[in-house]
Amino acid sequence: xxxxxxxDQLDLIDAxxxxxxxxxxxxxxxxxxxxxxxxCKSENSLWQxxxxxxxxxxxxxxxxxxxxxxxxxxxxxxxSAGYVGLPEPLIEVAGISVPLLNExxxxxxxxxxxxxxxxxxxxxxxxxxxSNAHFHDSFLVAGAGVDNLQSRSSLKLTPCNSxxxxxxxxxxxxxxxxxxxxxxxxxxxxxxxAAQLLGLSRRMIDMSVEYAKERxxxxxxxxxxxxxxxxxxNAYTQLEFARPMVQLAALQGGVxxxxxxxxxxxxxxxxxxxxxxxxxxxGYTYEVDLHLFMKRAxxxxxxxxDRNYHMRKLEQYLFTDGATLGASQTFx
Amino acid sequence: MNINFTQEQQRFRAEVRAWLADNVPAERLPxxxxxxxxELHREWEKKLxxxxxxxxxxxxxxxxxxxxxxxWLIFEEEYxxxxxxxxxSQNGIFLLAPTIMEFGSDEQKARFLPPMAAxxxxxxxAWSEPGAGSDMAAIxxxxxxxxxHYVITGQKTWSSRAVFADWCFGLFRTEAGxxxxxxxxxxxxxLDSHGLTRRPIAQLDGDPGFAELFFDEVRVPVANLLxxxxxxxGVAMATAGFERGLLLRSPxxxxxxxxxxxRLYQSHKHRLASGVGEQVVQAWMNAERFCAATYQLVxxxxxxxxxSSESSANKLFWSEMDKxxxxxxxxxxxxxxxxxEGLDAIDNGRWLDGYMFSLAGPIYAGTNEVQRNIxxxxxxxxxx
Numbered sequence: 001x002x003x004x005x006x007x008d009q010l011d012l013i014d015a016x017x018x019x020x021x022x023x024x025x026x027x028x029x030x031x032x033x034x035x036x037x038x039x040c041k042s043e044n045s046l047w048q049x050x051x052x053x054x055x056x057x058x059x060x061x062x063x064x065x066x067x068x069x070x071x072x073x074x075x076x077x078x079x080s081a082g083y084v085g086l087p088e089p090l091i092e093v094a095g096i097s098v099p100l101l102n103e104x105x106x107x108x109x110x111x112x113x114x115x116x117x118x119x120x121x122x123x124x125x126x127x128x129x130x131s132n133a134h135f136h137d138s139f140l141v142a143g144a145g146v147d148n149l150q151s152r153s154s155l156k157l158t159p160c161n162s163x164x165x166x167x168x169x170x171x172x173x174x175x176x177x178x179x180x181x182x183x184x185x186x187x188x189x190x191x192x193x194a195a196q197l198l199g200l201s202r203r204m205i206d207m208s209v210e211y212a213k214e215r216x217x218x219x220x221x222x223x224x225x226x227x228x229x230x231x232x233x234n235a236y237t238q239l240e241f242a243r244p245m246v247q248l249a250a251l252q253g254g255v256x257x258x259x260x261x262x263x264x265x266x267x268x269x270x271x272x273x274x275x276x277x278x279x280x281x282x283g284y285t286y287e288v289d290l291h292l293f294m295k296r297a298x299x300x301x302x303x304x305x306d307r308n309y310h311m312r313k314l315e316q317y318l319f320t321d322g323a324t325l326g327a328s329q330t331f332x
Numbered sequence: 333m334n335i336n337f338t339q340e341q342q343r344f345r346a347e348v349r350a351w352l353a354d355n356v357p358a359e360r361l362p363x364x365x366x367x368x369x370x371e372l373h374r375e376w377e378k379k380l381x382x383x384x385x386x387x388x389x390x391x392x393x394x395x396x397x398x399x400x401x402x403x404w405l406i407f408e409e410e411y412x413x414x415x416x417x418x419x420x421s422q423n424g425i426f427l428l429a430p431t432i433m434e435f436g437s438d439e440q441k442a443r444f445l446p447p448m449a450a451x452x453x454x455x456x457x458a459w460s461e462p463g464a465g466s467d468m469a470a471i472x473x474x475x476x477x478x479x480x481h482y483v484i485t486g487q488k489t490w491s492s493r494a495v496f497a498d499w500c501f502g503l504f505r506t507e508a509g510x511x512x513x514x515x516x517x518x519x520x521x522x523l524d525s526h527g528l529t530r531r532p533i534a535q536l537d538g539d540p541g542f543a544e545l546f547f548d549e550v551r552v553p554v555a556n557l558l559x560x561x562x563x564x565x566g567v568a569m570a571t572a573g574f575e576r577g578l579l580l581r582s583p584x585x586x587x588x589x590x591x592x593x594x595r596l597y598q599s600h601k602h603r604l605a606s607g608v609g610e611q612v613v614q615a616w617m618n619a620e621r622f623c624a625a626t627y628q629l630v631x632x633x634x635x636x637x638x639x640s641s642e643s644s645a646n647k648l649f650w651s652e653m654d655k656x657x658x659x660x661x662x663x664x665x666x667x668x669x670x671x672x673e674g675l676d677a678i679d680n681g682r683w684l685d686g687y688m689f690s691l692a693g694p695i696y697a698g699t700n701e702v703q704r705n706i707x708x709x710x711x712x713x714x715x716x
Binding site for chain 2: 001002003004005006009072205209212213220221223224226228229230232233234236237240241242243244245247248251252256259262263311314315318319323325326327328329330331332
């Protein structure tokens with residue numbers, strides 16, 4: 001029992017975090033927001049770097065050129081992707097598509113994905129909308145009686161408008177029923193969207209702290225006032241108690257996933273609202289960067305099962321299924 | 333990451349479980365805030381000590397088993413699972429003992445730890461004063477040096493269990509003319525000392541759960557100084573870290589309460605509004621999150637990390653969680669919620685007791701407002 005990342009795992013997470021924060025700056029995000037059509041694969045040096053660093057193959061088997069990392073380490077990478085507000089669907093490819101391709105034995109495709117030559121997305125019953133689907137050459141369609149790869153051109157994807165300017169959204173015109181593969185996609189999707197929400201939350205706290213240190217009213221930085229301090233301390237506390245749950249969900253799956261996703265949703269919602277309040281009127285503008293992270297948090301909160309979905313699962317577990325409860329159950 | 337218990341840990345769990353099954357009193361003991369209950373809880377401490385179960389993570393020479401903190405968590409899980417009596421010695425074993433182990437001399441360790449472990453000496457805390465609550469550096473009670481004794485004069489308050497306890501660990505101003513957090517010392521004082529008067533304070537439930545302590549030239553040997561003279565603030569902060577951080581409230585307590593809450597909900601849900609179930613799920617989720625976070629904290633501590641300002645987040649989380657959990661239970665019980673014991677009282681008023689106690693959580697061990705200031709200033713770096 002040693003519920004910590006190993007040094008090797010931390011090194012991998014740090015390496016990914018350094019690239020993400022070094023390359024995906026707020027200037028880059030602002031430029032994308034000004035012209036969302038520029039969010040694409042062509043002439044995208046960061047997308048190329050993901051391949052060079054082995055990030056696409058992060059969870060692929062070593063025999064297929066991957067790093068064979070488990071989901072809990074991918075959680076650390078997803079948290080960093082959230083922190084920088086990464087628009088590219090790296091986490092979806094590396095954390096959801098790759099493990100599923102591996103499970104279905106698509107070895108050639110897997111090798112190509114790890115090399116960055118092919119991009120594969122995932123479509124399942126829980127994902128009504130796809131973000132930046134144009135990055136993907138094909139999709140793994142998970143659902144009862146389907147479970148196969150389909151090229152993007154063969155699918156009907158209808159454009160929709162997201163409030164997040166960095167999510168070019170399409171609706172998937174497919175009626176799918178949940179099955180084992182879709183459950184698997186769901187597990188990874190819920191855990192990794194939760195992890196990104198943690199990163200977004202941390203970013204919004206950091207932005208708010210910086211703003212509260214600089215912005216002066218009544219002759220003092222507003223961050224010296226207890227009203228502001230207490231909001232941010234509550235936000236920080238909720239985040240610190242959500243993170244271990246998300247890591248545990250990655251290790252355990254099962255009901256821990258529902259708890260983790262709700263923890264991340266509630267944390268991100270509280271922190272987004274806290275952040276806008278701390279920023280005052282500036283927080284309500286398009287000019288301050290906060291909105292880029294806040295809107296992503298809104299969007300990811302409903303991906304791979306919204307709060308209602310996960311809450312109903314837990315109500316079922318606690319009140320109907322006769323769950324084993326109490327101390328000593330969490331890790332057994 | 334490894335979240336599997338070793339075979340040794342599983343064997344230890346089975347051993348704890350078996351001993352508790354044989355030894356935990358069949359009936360819940362009366363509250364340790366009554367004279368009768370206090371002595372029954374002391375007897376229970378002696379029984380624990382006789383089985384060498386009182387402090388599994390203490391070194392063997394002081395009455396422990398020399399086990400790590402994971403084993404301590406396992407012990408706590410089994411302890412709450414068995415619904416064993418609350419620890420009347422908690423101020424001593426969870427707060428003072430780690431401080432003695434860190435700051436005490438060998439003589440002090442040998443003098444104070446074994447009787448504490450045995451339940452022969454039960455400890456109370458004497459820090460707060462009428463004018464020094466959240467602002468603890470405003471302490472005015474003084475301990476003046478007179479040869480090889482300190483002469484203590486002043487007043488302490490909110491001293492939990494001091495009505496019936498044997499000793500207290502206090503914070504006193506030893507340096508004449510010193511101000512704020514300078515010039516304070518931590519001194520151990522027998523509660524039956526000449527010149528020391530205890531005035532019981534009835535807490536919310538009517539029982540004398542804490543006391544005011546009046547010191548009128550109480551003489552204490554200098555050997556009872558714990559840590560450096562005039563350096564008591566640092567010693568006290570270390571104790572506060574233990575209190576807020578880890579030892580005082582292990583996750584098992586809340587997980588068991590959440591399990592009881594689910595059962596309470598099940599037996600009342602036919603008459604409840606639709607949103608109540610979600611609050612019950614929330615209480616369960618909180619307890620699970622606290623458990624996950626605690627195992628991670630323990631892993632870090634065992635790898636050499638020390639708990640500092642982040643312990644304030646811990647205290648905020650468990651105290652708010654406890655209040656929410658018990659508030660939810662109170663809302664489920666409807667008209668029966670006010671029944672303290674006897675006819676119609678669900679679980680003999682246990683939820684009501686728990687709710688009242690949970691209201692103290694955001695106040696003791698440093699108010700939650702102070703914890704938020706600590707987090708904002710020392711962790712997030714906001715200006716003072």
